[in-house]
Amino acid sequence: MAWLGVALAAGGAVTGFLLAGGRWAIAGAVIGAVTGSFAPALYDRMRDHGALRDLLRSTVEPAPGTGWARLLDPRREVVRFTGREVELAALTAWCDSDAGGRLRLVTGPGGVGKTRLAVELAERMRRRGWWCERVADGQEDRAIAALRGLTRQPALLVVDDAETRIGLRVMLTSLACGVGARVRVLLLARSAGDWWDQLGAGQPAVWEITQTAKIAELELTAELAADLTDADVIARAVTAFARELNVPERAVQLTGGSGAGGSGAGDRRVLDLHAAALVALLHAPGPGPVRVDIGSVLAELLRHESRLWDDGARVHHLLQGPGGLTEPMARQLVAVGCLLGAATEEEARLLAGRVPGVPASVRVARWLRDLYPPRPGETDWLGSLRPGRLAELHTVRELAAAPGLARSCLRDLDDRQAKRAVTLLAHACTDEPEAERLLSQAIPDVAGLAGGVDAPLETLIAIYNAIPHPSVVLAEAAVRLAERITAALPVTADPEQRAFWLSNLGGWCSALARPAEALPPVQQAVTIRRGLAAANPDRYRPGLARSLTTLAGVLARLDRTAEAAAARSESAELGRAQPGRPEDDE
Numbered sequence: 359m360a361w362l363g364v365a366l367a368a369g370g371a372v373t374g375f376l377l378a379g380g381r382w383a384i385a386g387a388v389i390g391a392v393t394g395s396f397a398p399a400l401y402d403r404m405r406d407h408g409a410l411r412d413l414l415r416s417t418v419e420p421a422p423g424t425g426w427a428r429l430l431d432p433r434r435e436v437v438r439f440t441g442r443e444v445e446l447a448a449l450t451a452w453c454d455s456d457a458g459g460r461l462r463l464v465t466g467p468g469g470v471g472k473t474r475l476a477v478e479l480a481e482r483m484r485r486r487g488w489w490c491e492r493v494a495d496g497q498e499d500r501a502i503a504a505l506r507g508l509t510r511q512p513a514l515l516v517v518d519d520a521e522t523r524i525g526l527r528v529m530l531t532s533l534a535c536g537v538g539a540r541v542r543v544l545l546l547a548r549s550a551g552d553w554w555d556q557l558g559a560g561q562p563a564v565w566e567i568t569q570t571a572k573i574a575e576l577e578l579t580a581e582l583a584a585d586l587t588d589a590d591v592i593a594r595a596v597t598a599f600a601r602e603l604n605v606p607e608r609a610v611q612l613t614g615g616s617g618a619g620g621s622g623a624g625d626r627r628v629l630d631l632h633a634a635a636l637v638a639l640l641h642a643p644g645p646g647p648v649r650v651d652i653g654s655v656l657a658e659l660l661r662h663e664s665r666l667w668d669d670g671a672r673v674h675h676l677l678q679g680p681g682g683l684t685e686p687m688a689r690q691l692v693a694v695g696c697l698l699g700a701a702t703e704e705e706a707r708l709l710a711g712r713v714p715g716v717p718a719s720v721r722v723a724r725w726l727r728d729l730y731p732p733r734p735g736e737t738d739w740l741g742s743l744r745p746g747r748l749a750e751l752h753t754v755r756e757l758a759a760a761p762g763l764a765r766s767c768l769r770d771l772d773d774r775q776a777k778r779a780v781t782l783l784a785h786a787c788t789d790e791p792e793a794e795r796l797l798s799q800a801i802p803d804v805a806g807l808a809g810g811v812d813a814p815l816e817t818l819i820a821i822y823n824a825i826p827h828p829s830v831v832l833a834e835a836a837v838r839l840a841e842r843i844t845a846a847l848p849v850t851a852d853p854e855q856r857a858f859w860l861s862n863l864g865g866w867c868s869a870l871a872r873p874a875e876a877l878p879p880v881q882q883a884v885t886i887r888r889g890l891a892a893a894n895p896d897r898y899r900p901g902l903a904r905s906l907t908t909l910a911g912v913l914a915r916l917d918r919t920a921e922a923a924a925a926r927s928e929s930a931e932l933g934r935a936q937p938g939r940p941e942d943d944e
Contacts, residue, residue, distance in 0.1 A: 426640065426663050429599055430632055430745050432474035433492075437598040437632060439478040440591060441582025442471060448576065449479050453488070453514060453542050459570035460533050463520075463545045463554070466578030467788055468747045469629030472546045475578070476516045479544070489513040496737070498525030502532040502541060512540045520545035521553040521823050522781045524816040527564065534563035548785065550575060552862065553823035560852025565897065580627050588612065588626055595635035603639060609647035610638045614654070626652060629747060633659050656751050663743070667692055667729060674725040687716055690763055693756035695726045696749040697767055697782055698775045700740040709740075712766045750786035750793070758792035768796075773817045777824075784824035798831045815846045830869065837866045844879070854901065857886040861905045864912060873915035880909045884925075891932075903932035 429436050445464075452458040464472050480490035489511050493501045498517065505513055517523060526545075533543050547553075550572065558565025582591065592610050600607045612634060633655045638648035640662045650658070667688050668677070676683045683691070690713045700706035706723035710716050723740070730741035743749040757764040768779060786793035822839040825832050840863035847856055864880030867873070883905045890898035906929035913922035 426636070426666065427659060427744060427748050429602060429636055430629065430659075430748070432471075432477055432745075435477060435481070436602055437595045439474065440594055441586050442475050442478075442578075443583065445475060445576055445578070446479060446482075448574075449475070449544070450482065452574070453479075453483055453512075458574065459567050460538055460541060461530065461543050461545070461567045461571040462574060462576070463547065463550060463571050464576045464578060465547050465549050467548060467627070468750070468785060469627040469745070470578045470580055471582065471628045472578060473518060474628070476518070476544055476546055480514055480516060483512075483514050487511060490516070492516045492518065493529075494737075495519070495523065496525065498523050499528035500525075501529060502538055505541070506537050510540070512542075514542045514544065516544045516546065518546045519781070520547040521549070521551065522777065522820050524777075524820050527557055527561070530557060530564045530567065531561060534561075534567050545571075548788070551823070553819075556819065556823075556855070556858060559855035559858055562897070582628060588631055591628060591631045592635045595632045596638065599632075599636050599639050605639055606643075608638045608641070610634055611647040611649045612652050613649050614651040629745060630655055637662070656748055657755075660748065660752050663748075664689060670725055670729050674721055674728070676721060676725055683716065683722075687713055689752075690756050690760065691716065691722060691726060692729070692743060693753040693763075694767055695730065695740055696742050696753045697757075697779050698771070699738055699742060699778055701737070701774065702739050706740050712763075714760075714762050714766060746782075746785065747789065750782055751790060753782060754786045754790040754793045754796065757796055764796060773814065777817050777820050780821045781824045784826055787826045787829075794826070794829065794831050797825075798835060815843065818843050818846065833866050833869050837863065837870065840866060853886050854890055854898065857883040857890070857901065857905065860886070861901075861908055865908045868908065868912050868915060871915070873912045876912045877916065880905060880912055884909055899932050903929045906932070 428434065449462065449464075452462055464475065466472050476492075480488075480492075484490045489505065489509050490513065491501075491505070493515050501515055505515070517526065517529075520526060523529075529543070532538055533541060554568065554572065558568045589612075592612070596607050596610060630652055634650040634652060637650055637655055637658050640659075641648045664685075668685060671677050671683055671688050676688075691710060694709055694712050695706075698709060698712075700709050700723070703720070703723060706726060707720050708718050709726075710722040711718035716722065727740055730743055732738050732741045743752060757767065771779060780797070783793050783797045787797070818839060822836065822843060825836050825839070829836075840859060844856070844859045844863055847859065860879040861883035864876040864878075864883065867876035867879075884902070887898055887902040887905050891902045906925045910922045910925035910929065913919075913925060
């Protein structure tokens, strides 16, 4: 077995290099040599340990990709962490204390710094001996089991875009039981809506940890720190990006929006400020400060990024000849890649055919992959433009400018593509006015999309959760999705879960001024929740109060004023008995 010791020594060096960027290669070699002397006894254990490590690696989110915009990815930590010390201290204390529960939620709009805060927390906890990972999309259900099969040390798992994660309920079930001991799960989401209320339905242990987490929810605003101005944030980003790009630093003068001089404290999201710094450095050299319009800075960055698209297309010989791509086609192809992605090379080949005038093409697929490759360990064949807000901006603008492209891209989707497309467009609604119209009309509507896929229940719920709330434009889509979800619930479904969806269905119908259609499901929800509240008042009384509020609104629309008043009075009485003001489910 001497050969095995030599192999393990070399393997230790290689592993150290790959996993730690080369700095620990020598230490890896030493470890390999030492373990080599024990090779006969340890070989089977190491093989099992390696399998567990591979299992865990397959559940974690890999490192960021390439392109100019890659410098803005918070996971690269190109810009030193700035501000958010209060929030960071609160999360660190939560990790250290058993009293705060195992789950936390951080919410805020895209680009406000949620991911960067989580990255910094993970880095600091890692230095204190914690195992910290980001959970990849689709791997939530097995992440904790994979982690605990490999290590028993304290661990932090971060789940981004938590509102769209299909396996989150399973993950939180594991977290709430014994296997989740000494594990902390940090959820990042743009808001806490219906998806949050669904998590604990039918699972008392999960309900308890979500209630604790909701009380301690951190809602991030644009302000990083009271004494930190926008100009300060930009200056620090300029220094970091200039070092990364090996270019001279430039002074930046912001224009557009409030506080155009850039002296205001915290009135713009950190992503926009960092983008302004990057755009200034990509600007042609010249005297004086670079003027950057904060309102269009992401669009300006996309213009720089598009040069990489054109250069790559030339390398792949895609622009030559009568059948070559045009620059508008190239922009549309990148947008389609952002919107739908591709799990395999064949899917990527067919992806090109969704752009009018472009045939399905392996060469186009490989060009897109060269531009935005999948991250190491990522299961998809094709990566995407990042950060997310940049992909959202580019995709929405390309689809809005070309109705034919939108129609082609948003039909005949499988469940993975449907979830991804709806999630991107829904996230874009906050910043891009055209996104909501695309969701409701160009799909041609979300309900039609969901109705056209043979999606599992979890995927339907993820699509529903992506719909912005409240939204009159998307109410019809929400009704049809809620109908499908309610019908798809198994007969063994937890009563609270069924009541939740019945109440939501009725609430959306009421929002569409269809009270006669809304009444039956809301009445069923009230009946179910009355029974549950009788058995467990503390847990189910708030849900009953919400359903009664919804029922009161429906009855009022039907001119059944006395019954509406009674329902409203009962809801108010429940609200006084239970701290917190009841809100509608819908």
